[in-house]
Amino acid sequence: MDYYHQPIIRQYFSQDSHFLQKMLRKSCFTIRNQLVEQFKCLEQQSESRIQLLQDLQEFFRRKAEIELEYSRSLEKLAERFSSKIRSSREHQQFKKDQHLLSSVNCWYLVLNQTRRESRDHATLSDIYTNNVIVRLAQISEDIIRLFKKSKDIGIQMHEELVKVTNELYTVMKTYHMYHTESISAESKLKDAEKQEEKQFSKSGDLNVNLLRHDDRQPRRGFVRKIEKMKEKRQAKYSENKLKCTKARNDYLLNLTATNAVVAKYYIHDVSDMIDCCDLGYHASLARTLRTYLSAEYNLETSRHEGLDIIENAVDNLDSRSDKHKIMDMHNQVFCPPMRFEYLPHMGDEVCQVSAQQPVQTELLTRYHQLQSRLATLKIENEEVRKTLDATMQTLQDMLTVEDFDMSDAFHHSRSTESIKSVASEFYMSKLNVAKRRANQQETEMFYFSKFKEYLNGSNLIIKLQAKHDLLKQTLGEGERAECGTTRPPTLPPKPQKMRKPRPRSVYNHKLFNGNMESFIKVPLVVHSFDDMDFLSCKSLINMH
Amino acid sequence: MDYYHQPIIRQYFSQDSHFLQKMLRKSCFTIRNQLVEQFKCLEQQSESRIQLLQDLQEFFRRKAEIELEYSRSLEKLAERFSSKIRSSREHQQFKKDQHLLSSVNCWYLVLNQTRRESRDHATLSDIYTNNVIVRLAQISEDIIRLFKKSKDIGIQMHEELVKVTNELYTVMKTYHMYHTESISAESKLKDAEKQEEKQFSKSGDLNVNLLRHDDRQPRRGFVRKIEKMKEKRQAKYSENKLKCTKARNDYLLNLTATNAVVAKYYIHDVSDMIDCCDLGYHASLARTLRTYLSAEYNLETSRHEGLDIIENAVDNLDSRSDKHKIMDMHNQVFCPPMRFEYLPHMGDEVCQVSAQQPVQTELLTRYHQLQSRLATLKIENEEVRKTLDATMQTLQDMLTVEDFDMSDAFHHSRSTESIKSVASEFYMSKLNVAKRRANQQETEMFYFSKFKEYLNGSNLIIKLQAKHDLLKQTLGEGERAECGTTRPPTLPPKPQKMRKPRPRSVYNHKLFNGNMESFIKVPLVVHSFDDMDFLSCKSLINMH
Incomplete structure (x- = not known):
């Protein structure tokens, strides 16, 4: 089609039918070739998409397996230590006494987190298998179905293009035919006109005499014959010219209609046909990927929540509180004994320093x-x-x-991934x-x-x-x-009366009243053991 | 030691040496038993911690393996599809043409994310192995070392307690001895006083006569003898009483000192000893767990960043842009052909509708x-x-x-984990x-x-x-x-001159000027192909 813009074309610009029809056929052929290629391109596009979706399905199928393996490994890991803890003596004690040490608490929470991760990765695997992959398979189905339907529409579009170009070819041929006839009629008319002219120049001023000597019949008959022929050819020429004009008009009208249809096809219809193929593809793929993302984000949120719980426990790692818990747990061992009382000998009534x-x-x-x-x-x-x-x-x-x-x-820069x-x-x-x-x-x-x-x-x-x-x-x-x-x-005060033991309920609280700190913080001076009587010592209670 | 608070005690309250010394020995024995139990308790505590740390090490060793397996599986998964993409014809084309479709872009980013997760879990594994576990082992070492050192100090504390209670026992025995002697001296003195009194009551008003008849020598000698004995016994009594007082004072002073030391031990020293055992345990464990948390949080942040990149790509899934890219990529197929020109026949100079x-x-x-x-x-x-x-x-x-x-x-409620x-x-x-x-x-x-x-x-x-x-x-x-x-x-205008082709550079931009939208959005009316001349069609360019 490059001849359009070559200056050399101009010499062919007004050419014989055969050449021009060949040119039009060539143009139509080029378009039809493009149409075929367009279908191929769309088909290839659909195939690429189906391949992509198959890859994604295969990817998520395998990732689901990996997540499930990971989940199971984590579950096994957590269970191994959890069962150990359940069977241990200390755990029973902790559970019973509610004396969970802050360090042990951290360990239990690390195990909880492991179980949580295990469950979350299993859920992820489940979502991949039962949701993401199903969606991807559906998108594949959609692509195949929509490609078929779009191709139907494309075929209809192409048939329309073939139809209009065929019509154009037909009307052009008609124009050529009538124009050829018109040219032929014109040349015949011109011949007649030339003959008439020749006749006029032969008989010089004969015509002037003719008015006077209208008896010269043979010459007059010849002239009339020529005139008649010229009239006939004039009529034929006019008739052909009208036919040619109508044919040219038809050709020009069809030309503009064809160009309009072709333009519409290339600007709108091809695009619409691709849209039909694409119908919902991006939206469905987006929803599928958002399902994947939602699962991943939620796994992450869950993981974060679990880590926050551990972090909180680490913040609460407290040696003092643990110490008190241990002493509380073993209160018989750590409970201060009763103070040594003054034991007067054999009726000695003096109980003070003299x-x-x-x-x-x-x-x-x-x-x-x-x-x-x-x-x-x-x-x-x-x-x-x-x-x-x-x-x-x-x-x-x-x-x-x-x-x-x-x-x-965990810094990821593309250039220094190995750092x-x-x-x-x-x-x-x-x-x-x-x-x-x-x-x-x-x-x-x-x-x-x-x-x-x-x-x-x-x-x-x-x-x-x-x-x-x-x-x-x-x-x-x-x-x-x-x-x-x-x-x-030497006259001593009466020996002090011993206090009666308090009722049990008074002692029924924690060692050091649950707050050894206040005790430890007091200045390092002697407390008479009397001051300590409010201490509850379970050991003592048990003895009573 | 329960006898302290029993009302029945009071009858024993002032008892003989043997009984009282037995009581004190019993008290001391109880304390010593507690001290032994305290060591046992601390040892048990240290053992529990070492066990906990071993469990943690074992846990992180196994978790490091799991993370590494997971990382490798993800790496393998990503590589499998990446190598497929690298070898594919389309990829080459995409790379060359920079026409990456938005859907394909999502897929590449999902693979990138997989690689990123793979690297991050490998890093996690590495941190577990080369940092967390090393720290845990060090904490174990610290516990063993500190327990030994703390026990040394505890032994010193216990020796002090044994020393003061032994002293108390000694001074109590001394008090008992002197008090016994004092009682004995007192009873002897009382005997002497009784004898004297008897003498006085025998001799009635003799004493009055005595002043008058001081010749009655034998009676006077006897009285003097009694008085002398009484004086002697009085002196002995006073001496023993002083000794007893001093011994009692010593006993009382030692008693208060012993009680002070015992109280200090139970209130401060035991706690200090436990603190020595604990020295740095909670801080080091916290740092170790924070290392673990930091690694996990950073993994999560990295994961989140990666997911955000994918989400952004999903937000940018764009069927129109993809359509244009495809048409641009296949521009020879989708480029509108030149419009059908009017081809005048054999010198026909009319080129318009008549x-x-x-x-x-x-x-x-x-x-x-x-x-x-x-x-x-x-x-x-x-x-x-x-x-x-x-x-x-x-x-x-x-x-x-x-x-x-x-x-x-991903909702975790403890009661409904299986939902x-x-x-x-x-x-x-x-x-x-x-x-x-x-x-x-x-x-x-x-x-x-x-x-x-x-x-x-x-x-x-x-x-x-x-x-x-x-x-x-x-x-x-x-x-x-x-x-x-x-x-x-019929006298037509001159046939239109053909435009010269534009220089190449003008055509050297994208199909539809990279913006088909503006084209598609124009109302559905015919565009003369002349209006479309600004379209660059690479197909045309290639032909020139």
Whole structure:
């Protein structure tokens, strides 16, 4: 078809029928070829889609298997440890006593999370198999059905194009025929006109004479004959010319109609036919992929919720609370014994320190010695305590270093996919780990040596302080007694009555009233065991 | 130790040495038993922790294996389809032409996501093995080491307790001894006093006489002897009493000191010892679990990012854009051919419809017939189009129903773990699916039948409209010609010059200028092919 734009065409522009009809046939043939190719293209497109859908189905079928395997492995893993826990003695105890340690709680939640992941991946597998794959198969069916229907419509469109181009060919041929006849009639007319002209030039001014000498019959007859022929040819020419005009008009009208239909086909109909093939394909594929995405997003949400539960448990890892739970669980072992009572001998009615003369002076001396000794010891031990606290802080800093961020391990950049965890490598490199642990253990050893020192000091202080306080109280009383009355301290107050044991219900709460902290936080001075009577000791209760 | 609170105790309250010492020994024994039990309890606690850590290690070792298996399966799955794609002809074409269809893009992204998940689960496995498990092993080591060190300190504490209770026992025994002696001295003194008193009552008012008759020596000697004995016994009593007082004071001071040390031990030291055992356990376990959580959260974030990429691609699933890409890819097949040109026959210089008499009347009649026919056809076809649009809307509603929410399948309630996807069951139940599909296909069939009807109508309209428009133009010219000049239309304008072909660069853009939409959206009227000249047809370019 390239001849259209070549300057050389112009010489062929007005050509004989044979050449022009060949040109039109060639144009029509090109279009028909395109139509065939268009069908092939659409068919190929449908086949590609069916192939894609088959691949997707195969992909999800296999992924469903993988998810199910993964789910089963996780389930087995969780069950292995869960059954171990169920059968263990401790678990029974925990369950019974509701004394679940925070660390054990974390472990149970890790197992719960594993079970949750297992269930979620099984659900994912189920959705792939019973939903995603089914949808994909349906889309394949739809494509096949719609391609058939669209092809029907395409065939109809093509038949229309063939029809109009055939019509165009026909009307063009008619135009050619009438135009040929018209040309022929025109040339015949021209011949006649030439003959007539020749006749006129032969007889010179004969015509002038003719008016005067109209007796020259033979010449007049010849002229009339020529005129008649010319008239006849004129009529024939006009008739052919009219036919040719009508045929050309028809050709031109058909030409414009054909061009309109062809244009419509290429601009609208081909596009509409493809739309018919596509009908719902993208929407259905989108819904299928959204099903997949919804499943994946929901799995992720579920996973996140589970991780949040674990994170919360890790936030609540609490050594103090665990310590109290352990002591509470073993309250018979950790319950303070009753204090040693003064046991008077054989009717001895004195139950207090005597600070009367002659021992008073000696006790006073002892009291003052204790006082100054205690002051020195306390200062010394306070120094040890400060070192201890600082060491503990150092240890705590080592123990709580935030070395657990794994985000670098999961960065995906297309160019550096193989880059491994930086943080992990830094924190977990053998050299660093060894260094950090050596440092930690050194600090730990120092802490323990200082702790022993502090313990010795504070034990001594507690004993001396107890004696000091008792002496202070006694001497104070003695002084008061000296001032008021001369009654000797040998007349003792009546021995204290023992309290009746309280009803059980009062003791029926936790060791240290469930709050040892308040106890531990009180300054390190002697509590008379009387002050501790509100402690509930199950051991005691059990004995009563 | 229950005797403390029994009312019955009171009768034993002041008892002989043997009984009291037995009581104290019993108290001490009870405490020592507790201390042993406390060690056992801490040891058991450490063992539980080591067991827990072993379980965790074993768990993460196995989970690392599972993650690695999962990762490998996903990798294999992705690779299987990726290699298929790499080797496929279409892929090459897509890559070269950058004509990736939106549906194919989704598929590639699903594969990318699979690879991403594969890498992330491999990373997870790696973190479990080379970080989490290493940390857990270190915590185990720490527990063993710290338990040993804490036990050392505990032994020191226990020795202190044993020491003070032994001291208490010793001072109590001393008190008992001196008190016994004191009682004995007191009774002897009382004997002497009784004797003296007897002497006084025997000798009545003798004492009065004594002042007068101091010659009665033997009686005076006896009295003096008694007095001397009494004095001696008094001295002995005082001495023993002082000794007893001192011993009692010592006993009482030691008692308070012992109680203070015991109280300190139970309230502070036991707790401190447990703290020593615990040192860093919770912090290290928390860091380990946070490493696990960080890895899991980051895996999840990465997964989410990947899913977002797919979701974005699904949002961009676009049938129109895909259609244009396909047509662009096969532009030789879909490029509109050049319009059929008027091919004048053998020097025919007329290239327009002739609307002069005698054909004028006939053409006018034909024009009016076309006009009224077109009006009727357009109304009819507009009705068909409305039905078509409504049917398409119904189809679209069916095709875009939001049936892909899978969240119900992932709800975890502890009581109803086995409950399955409700949405999935509803949408994907065989009966529902069959119903929906039958309904859809029925609508689809109706749509296609209407579409054919519409196509026939619009093809007819387009042809008639083209003829109508050409006639209108011609008749308009003819009328103008009649008014102005009598020159017949048989004297045609010069045949149109053919345009020179444009330079290549102008054509060097996409089919339909990359925007077929604007073309398709224009109303369904005839475009002269001249209007379409700006279309770049690579097919044409290639021919030049």
